[in-house]
Structures are given as structure tokens and as C-alpha cells.
Amino acid sequence: MNDWLTQAENWAFILIALPMVLGAWRSVTSRNVVHSVLFLVITLAASAALFLLLGAEFVAWSVVLVYIGAVIVLFLFGIMITRAPLGMETELSHSNQTKLGAALVSGALFALITVAVITGFGETEIVSNPTRTSEIGQSMFERFVIPFEVVSVVLLAALIGGIVLARRDPAEPGDSSSSLGGAQSAHVTAEGGEA
Amino acid sequence: MTGWEIFLTAAIKTVAAFAFLLTLTIILVWFERKTVADLQNRIGPNRAGPWGLLQTVADGAKLLFKESVTPRKVEFGLYIAAPVAALVPALLIFLVVPIGRPFHIGDRLIDLSGTDLNIGLLYILALSSLAVYAVVLAGWSSGSKYPLLGAVRASAQMISYEAAMGLALVPLILFTGTTSLKQIVEIQGGSFGDTFLPAWNVVLIPSFLIFFIAGIAETNRAPFDLVEAESEIVGGYHTEYSGFRFAMFFLAEYINIFNIAAITVTLFLGGWHGPTFGLGAPFDWVLPIFWFLAKSMALVFVFVWVRATLPRMRYDQLMSFGWKRLIPVSLLWIALSTLAIGVRRMGLPWT
Numbered sequence: 001m002n003d004w005l006t007q008a009e010n011w012a013f014i015l016i017a018l019p020m021v022l023g024a025w026r027s028v029t030s031r032n033v034v035h036s037v038l039f040l041v042i043t044l045a046a047s048a049a050l051f052l053l054l055g056a057e058f059v060a061w062s063v064v065l066v067y068i069g070a071v072i073v074l075f076l077f078g079i080m081i082t083r084a085p086l087g088m089e090t091e092l093s094h095s096n097q098t099k100l101g102a103a104l105v106s107g108a109l110f111a112l113i114t115v116a117v118i119t120g121f122g123e124t125e126i127v128s129n130p131t132r133t134s135e136i137g138q139s140m141f142e143r144f145v146i147p148f149e150v151v152s153v154v155l156l157a158a159l160i161g162g163i164v165l166a167r168r169d170p171a172e173p174g175d176s177s178s179s180l181g182g183a184q185s186a187h188v189t190a191e192g193g194e195a
Numbered sequence: 196m197t198g199w200e201i202f203l204t205a206a207i208k209t210v211a212a213f214a215f216l217l218t219l220t221i222i223l224v225w226f227e228r229k230t231v232a233d234l235q236n237r238i239g240p241n242r243a244g245p246w247g248l249l250q251t252v253a254d255g256a257k258l259l260f261k262e263s264v265t266p267r268k269v270e271f272g273l274y275i276a277a278p279v280a281a282l283v284p285a286l287l288i289f290l291v292v293p294i295g296r297p298f299h300i301g302d303r304l305i306d307l308s309g310t311d312l313n314i315g316l317l318y319i320l321a322l323s324s325l326a327v328y329a330v331v332l333a334g335w336s337s338g339s340k341y342p343l344l345g346a347v348r349a350s351a352q353m354i355s356y357e358a359a360m361g362l363a364l365v366p367l368i369l370f371t372g373t374t375s376l377k378q379i380v381e382i383q384g385g386s387f388g389d390t391f392l393p394a395w396n397v398v399l400i401p402s403f404l405i406f407f408i409a410g411i412a413e414t415n416r417a418p419f420d421l422v423e424a425e426s427e428i429v430g431g432y433h434t435e436y437s438g439f440r441f442a443m444f445f446l447a448e449y450i451n452i453f454n455i456a457a458i459t460v461t462l463f464l465g466g467w468h469g470p471t472f473g474l475g476a477p478f479d480w481v482l483p484i485f486w487f488l489a490k491s492m493a494l495v496f497v498f499v500w501v502r503a504t505l506p507r508m509r510y511d512q513l514m515s516f517g518w519k520r521l522i523p524v525s526l527l528w529i530a531l532s533t534l535a536i537g538v539r540r541m542g543l544p545w546t
Binding site for chain 1 (some may be wrong): 347
């Protein structure tokens with residue numbers, strides 16, 4: 001343990017990981033949706049910083065560009081176009097059953113990823129020299145091309161699923177929101193679901 | 196270089212870059228007001244100092260001493276964080292732009308840029324995508340209708356045009372084979388064959404145009420200034436800001452204008468390259484800085500010229516221009532330029 005603490009990289013890791021864990025924790029416990037999203041930004045920024053620590057500049061800045069710069073901004077856009085609450089929200093409090101389910105899923109996911117990382121890398125030493133962008137491109141499009149394509153199919157499925165969940169069929173009988181546009185109709189559905 | 200020297204050079208460069216940007220803002224605001232006044236057949240500021248040059252200084256001093264009014268319904272932490280979130284990315288982006296030829300002090304080679312990142316282009320795109328947070332946070336935390344409308348507009352607009360901006364850079368990366376700004380500038384030295392035409396990347400004309408248009412949209416300048424459209428939503432996201440907090444938004448806007456101009460010059464217009472007329476020692480590194488600044492100011496003039504010429508777009512026009520024109524055109528251009536570059540490197544497939 002003493003040996004672990006004397007290395008500068010490990011201190012940098014602690015300095016990055018602590019805000020990351022805190023941000024992740026607060027993003028699920030916060031009582032305001034906008035605050036949750038902003039805590040998620042802290043978590044993602046810290047993960048980008050971890051990639052920088054590993055010398056993977058390209059991946060780090062891609063995380064900033066794609067996740068912080070686009071995905072989270074879309075989240076914020078979605079929240080603001082539907083409702084943008086200031087202060088606390090009471091309807092965000094979940095029942096104990098929901099919390100238990102969430103805890104089980106996240107615990108299982110954590111265990112899965114831990115096992116996968118440990119069996120995958122084991123005792124491999126991290127070589128801290130910068131990774132070249134061309135190497136990343138080559139490994140992504142040569143060795144890992146099939147997982148890469150599978151991931152994009154999964155994303156496509158998620159996209160279609162999202163549309164199906166959010167959009168109510170205009171032809172559905174007794175639907176008063178049929179004349180509204182897509183975004184507004186999604187809003188109405190969400191409100192109706194909670195009522 | 197020893198660690199101490201590296202630290203000292205970095206510190207000097209950073210402080211110099213910040214001082215440069217802040218001073219430049221003063222000149223840019225004056226330049227814009229004067230130019231718009233000329234284009235609209237007015238006189239413009241002419242009281243404070245020669246040609247009204249000190250007008251911005253006076254305005255800045257006024258904003259510094261004004262009370263920063265805080266409305267009752269704001270979320271205070273984020274309300275204060277938003278102007279900072281506007282200024283920080285604007286200052287950081289400039290650090291990777293090379294503003295002149297590297298020069299020697301003793302036997303050390305000093306780059307005239309904050310740092311030379313291998314993934315410079317990605318860094319620029321990532322940081323400019325962070326600029327939207329300032330607008331969204333300011334709009335949301337103000338707790339008022341008009342800022343919120345401005346924030347909603349901003350997030351949709353910036354995501355749309357950021358996509359076009361990133362796509363416009365793909366042919367450039369394929370063409371130059373690097374994403375480091377220093378190397379991109381070095382590649383643009385010299386001329387095409389035996390002609391007098393400088394070997395600038397502006398031959399990728401569609402990339403240049405798309406990047407610059409998207410840049411105007413990213414900085415929320417007219418005709419894309421729906422985020423702060425005075426006639427529709429008061430001041431947009433900075434309606435509820437006053438005093439120095441407002442001044443920080445203002446600073447960030449002008450620094451961003453210069454950043455877009457400087458980056459466009461670096462990527463497409465040869466950066467600091469320009470004729471040195473074979474002059475001797477001091478001129479071979481003073482003149483490149485002059486060329487860089489002259490080209491950047493020319494593009495800043497285009498910003499102002501566009502603002503004085505074009506009316507503001509309607510929101511649906513903005514979206515359909517972004518998604519139905521700019522992005523399809525850039526995708527088509529990626530396909531065409533990739534084919535052309537491939538044929539140039541490897542020859543036609545049947546030969």
C-alpha cells in the first residue's frame with residue numbers, strides 16, 4: 001500500500017476518481033433533473049481525464065466532444081423543451097421497490113464490468129506513452145471491426161426503441177394529442193404516464 | 196529543456212495569450228462599431244480618444260463598476276458559473292493556434308503557440324462544443340422566460356452546426372494527413388508547382404465555406420443570432436445579467452469571433468505564411484505574426500460585413516439550412532474529396 005501511495009500517477013488517479021464517484025452518486029440522488037445532468041457532466045469529464053492520464057488523448061477529447069458536447073446538451077435540450085424546473089422536484093422521489101431494482105441492476109453491472117476488466121487485463125502494466133490516433137483507427141477497423149459494427153446496430157435498435165416509446169400513434173382512438181408535433185406529443189405522453 | 200524551463204515557457208505563453216486576447220477584444224469591439232457605422236452611413240464612436248478608440252475602454256470600466264444585479268428567482272451557483280463557463284473555453288481554444296514562425300532563443304526552439312497538440316483539431320471541436328453550456332446554464336438558472344427560450348434555441352442551433360463544422364474538417368484531415376495545427380500550417384508553406392499561388396488548404400473550398408458558416412453560427416453572430424434576438428426574446432440568455440457578469444459574456448463572444456477567424460486562417464489560409472521579401476533577422480519572425488493578424492482581421496471584417504448585410508434568419512430557416520443544406524453538402528463533399536484524394540495517392544483503380 002505504501003508503495004502504491006508513493007507514485008504520482010496514483011495520486012492523480014485519486015484526485016480524478018473521487019469527483020467522478022461523487023458526481024455519479026449525486027447524479028442519481030439529486031432532486032433536480034438539471035442538476036443530475038450537470039453531475040453527469042462531472043462524471044464524464046473525469047472519465048475523459050482518466051483517459052488523458054493513460055495517454056489516450058484522442059479518446060479523451062472524443063469523450064468531451066461526443067458525450068459532454070453533444071449527448072448531454074441534447075439531454076438539456078430535451079429537459080428544457082418539456083419543462084425546466086428550478087429548485088427541488090417532489091415527484092422524483094421513487095418507491096423503495098424501484099430503488100432496490102436500480103441497486104440490483106447497477107450492482108450486477110458493476111460486478112460484470114469488474115470481472116471483465118480483471119480477466120481481460122489482469123496484471124498487465126500500463127505503458128504510459130501516448131497512443132497514436134492511427135493505431136486506434138486501425139484496431140477499431142481491423143481487429144475489432146465486428147464488435148464495432150454490432151455496437152452500431154445496438155445503437156440503432158436503441159434509437160428505434162426510443163422513437164417507439166416516445167411517439168404515440170396518431171391513429172390511436174381517443175388520443176387528444178394527435179394534432180401536436182413530435183416533441184410536444186412526447187411531452188404529453190410523459191406527463192400522462194406519470195398522472 | 197529542464198522541467199523548470201518548460202513550466203516557465205508555458206506560464207509566459209499562457210499569460211501572454213490571455214493578455215493578447217483581452218487587449219484584442221477592446222480593439223475588436225471598436226472595429227466592429229466603426230465598421231458597422233461606416234456600412235450604415237453613420238459616424239460611430241468618435242468622442243473618447245483618437246477615432247473613438249478609447250470608447251470600449253470606457254464602456255468596460257463602466258461595466259466593472261456597475262452593480263451586478265441578481266434577480267430573486269435565480270439559481271445562484273449556476274447563475275454565477277455561466278459567465279465563467281463562457282469565458283474559459285474561449286480563452287483555452289486560442290492556446291493551440293500557432294501565431295507565428297517558431298524562433299530560437301539561444302539553442303532553444305520556441306513555438307509561437309501555447310502548445311502543439313497532436314489532436315489539435317479535435318481539441319478545438321471539443322472545446323467549442325462546450326461553449327453551449329454557458330448559454331444553456333445562463334438561460335436556465337436565470338429563472339425567467341426569455342433566457343430559457345434563448346437557451347433552447349442555442350442548444351438546438353449549436354448541435355446542428357457543430358455537426359457540419361466537424362464534417363467540414365474531415366476532408367482537411369484526409370488532405371493534410373494530420374490533426375496537429377503546427378503541421379497543418381507547415382504543410383501550407385511554399386506554392387503549387389511553379390505558380391505564384393500559395394499552397395494553402397483553401398483549395399478545399401467547400402470545407403472552407405462550410406467551416407466558416409458553421410463558425411458564424413457557433414459564435415451566435417448575425418444572421419444566426421437567434422439566441423439573443425433583441426426583437427423577439429429581449430437579450431436572450433444574458434437578459435438577467437448586468438455589470439461585470441455581462442461583460443464576461445461580451446468578452447467571450449468577441450474572443451470566440453477572433454478564435455474562429457484565427458482557426459480558419461490557420462486551417463485554410465496558410466496560417467502565418469506570407470511573403471517575407473527576403474528581409475533579414477528580425478523580420479523573418481515579425482512578418483509572419485503580421486500576416487497572421489492581417490488575415491485574421493480580414494476574416495473578422497467578413498464577420499462584421501455579414502452582420503451588417505444579412506437579416507436574421509427565422510428559426511425554421513436556421514434548422515432547415517443546417518440540416519437540409521449544410522450537412523448533406525458536407526457529406527457529399529466528404530465522399531467526393533475522399534475519392535479525389537484516393538485517386539491522387541493510389542491512381543485509378545483500373546490502372
